[in-house]
Structure formats: structure tokens, C-alpha cells
Amino acid sequence: MKYTKIGIIGCGNMGGAIYRSLQSRKIDVIGFDPYLDPKKAEGMILESDWSQFQKKADLIILAIKPADVAKTLKTLESPKAILSVAAGIDTGTLTSSSPNGSKVVRIMPNLPILVGKGALGYYGDKDLYESLKEIFSPISYCLELSKEELLDAVTGLSGSGPAYVLRFIQSLAEGGVASGLAYAQSLELAIHTVSGAAELLSKELEKNPETHPEVLKNKVTSPGGTTIAGLEELEKNQFPFAIISAVKRATERSKELGTK
Structure with a gap:
């Protein structure tokens, strides 16, 4: 890596996950976070002096x-x-707020980097791209964007998306409970169903990048069967529209944050 020591400002959930990933790969890293609960800082080296x-x-x-x-x-x-x-803070603001000669890249990772399964979009000074990928590619899918405004869409989709997926998992589990299963059983079934479906689609795309999710959906859907009955309820309650609207609204919110 071109840079010899990585410094992380803010070592909460996201910063802490990045820190521990670098630490586990023997990359020299130091943190700064005067507000972090010492219990959450276990294992991290935090510098208390800002200048140092x-x-x-x-x-x-x-x-x-x-x-x-x-x-x-x-x-x-x-x-x-x-x-x-930081969501919504553009490269112009980052550059104008930094000392002359600084190089900046905006990144939007998501919470699953905690388990090495993140998704991340980035845009900025291309001189930093190689180092960025060295830092993040072991814990995240990394997508280079052609223009900066697309980072708001990344925020709305993959940045906020884990919350949508977790709400969906909870709803699946609640549906199982409503149908007679114990909650713990329902939750495990829901988790494995979502992760398995995602993995199946990923593997199919590796074999054929043109594979559409609907193709796999149709393999589960028999004429007059249980799945089509369930899908009919999703359509009746505008499930696809709700998800699309959630991504669009979160994207808009990211833009709003950048104007404040």
C-alpha cells in the first residue's frame, strides 16, 4: 500500500469495523475518537492527542x-x-475544508462490512483508488462510480438497504409466527431463506450475467401453488412500489443532507 499508516476518525460501528479489519490484516492503523465508550474501544489503539x-x-x-x-x-x-x-458531503466541500494539496474520495459503505460482506460505492481522486480497494475489497464489494451524484443513490440503496432487508426478515418471521411457528424457528428460517436466495442469484449471475431475478423467482412459482398466492398478496399491498419508494426517498434524503 502506498500509505504507511491509516488513521480512522470516529471508531463507532462503521469506523470500528474498518479498524478491526485492517488490524486483522496486519495493516498499520490508529484511531481517534474522544467520544467513544472505552468498552467499545477494546483492542483498538486510540490516539488522544489530535496533533499527534x-x-x-x-x-x-x-x-x-x-x-x-x-x-x-x-x-x-x-x-x-x-x-x-459521511453521507451527503460532496467532494467539493471535502476539498475546500481540507488543507491545500489534500486528496479526497467519497465512499458509501454499509453495515455488513462488520461481517466482511459489505457493499460500497466510491468517487473522487483516482490517485487514492488503489489504496481504497486494498483497504475495503477484503470486506466489501467495491463499485467505482462514473459521477459523484450517483453516491446518493448508493446511499439510498446499499447504504440504507440493510435496514430494509432486516425489516423484511422480521416481517417474514412474524408471518411464520402468525402461521403457527415459534418465533426463534421463524427467524432462523427467514435469515437462511434471504441469505440463500441472495447467494443463489449471485452464483447464477457468475454463470450468466444476463440472469434476471425473475427467472429464479419463476422457478419457485408453480401454477396455482402457494408461492403465487403469496406473491399476489405482495402485489396487492404494493410491495415492489414500497421498496422502490424507500430507495428513492433515502436517496433524496442523502441529497438534502448535502445541502445543509
């Missing part, structure tokens, strides 16, 4: 709230390579 943190880290990952990004970057004492996780 900057001197030690030559690439910085910003994993803090969007509202804190500009004021944090303005306190940097020298140019840095910067990867920002």
Missing part, C-alpha cells in the same frame, strides 16, 4: 457524522489523503 494523530496518519478515513466533517477537516494541519464515509 495527524502526524502519525498519512491516510485518513472519516467515519463521523456529516455535520462534523467540515469543522474537523479545517483543523488538519497539513495536506492528507482522505476517504470520507
Whole structure:
């Protein structure tokens, strides 16, 4: 890797997951987070002195709230390579808030990086792309975007998407309970059903990139059977429309955050 020491500002769920992934791969990493509960910092090396943190880290990952990004970057004492996780904060704001000569990339990872199964979109200074992929590709699918505004759509889909999927899993489990299964049984069945269906689609796409999800859906759907009866209820209750609307609304919210 071009950069010798990675510094992570904000070591909560997202920053902590990135930190521990780097640590497990023997990549030199240090954190800075004066607000982190010490119990959650177990195993992480956190620098308490802001000036010393900057001197030690030559690439910085910003994993803090969007509202804190500009004021944090303005306190940097020298140019840095910067990867920002903050939703809605564009590269123009990142660049103008950083010392002259800094390089910036916006990234939008999602929570499944905690288990090495993330999805991430990125856009910015191409000089940082190789290092970005070295950091994130072991824990996340990484998608290079052709224009920055698409990061809002990534936020709405894969950034917020785990919450939609988890709500869907919970609803499947509740449906099982309503049909007579115990909750624990329903939840396990729902988890394995969702993960298995995703893995099946992924494998089919490896064999044929033109495979459409509907092709696999139709393999489950027999004429006059149980699946078509269930699908009819999803359509009746506008399930596809609700998911599309959720992604679009989250995308809009990401844009709104960038204007504040």
C-alpha cells in the first residue's frame, strides 16, 4: 500500500469495523475518537492527542457524522489523503475544508462490512483508488462510480438497504409466527431463506450475467401453488412500489443532507 499508516476518525460501528479489519490484516492503523465508550474501544489503539494523530496518519478515513466533517477537516494541519464515509458531503466541500494539496474520495459503505460482506460505492481522486480497494475489497464489494451524484443513490440503496432487508426478515418471521411457528424457528428460517436466495442469484449471475431475478423467482412459482398466492398478496399491498419508494426517498434524503 502506498500509505504507511491509516488513521480512522470516529471508531463507532462503521469506523470500528474498518479498524478491526485492517488490524486483522496486519495493516498499520490508529484511531481517534474522544467520544467513544472505552468498552467499545477494546483492542483498538486510540490516539488522544489530535496533533499527534495527524502526524502519525498519512491516510485518513472519516467515519463521523456529516455535520462534523467540515469543522474537523479545517483543523488538519497539513495536506492528507482522505476517504470520507459521511453521507451527503460532496467532494467539493471535502476539498475546500481540507488543507491545500489534500486528496479526497467519497465512499458509501454499509453495515455488513462488520461481517466482511459489505457493499460500497466510491468517487473522487483516482490517485487514492488503489489504496481504497486494498483497504475495503477484503470486506466489501467495491463499485467505482462514473459521477459523484450517483453516491446518493448508493446511499439510498446499499447504504440504507440493510435496514430494509432486516425489516423484511422480521416481517417474514412474524408471518411464520402468525402461521403457527415459534418465533426463534421463524427467524432462523427467514435469515437462511434471504441469505440463500441472495447467494443463489449471485452464483447464477457468475454463470450468466444476463440472469434476471425473475427467472429464479419463476422457478419457485408453480401454477396455482402457494408461492403465487403469496406473491399476489405482495402485489396487492404494493410491495415492489414500497421498496422502490424507500430507495428513492433515502436517496433524496442523502441529497438534502448535502445541502445543509
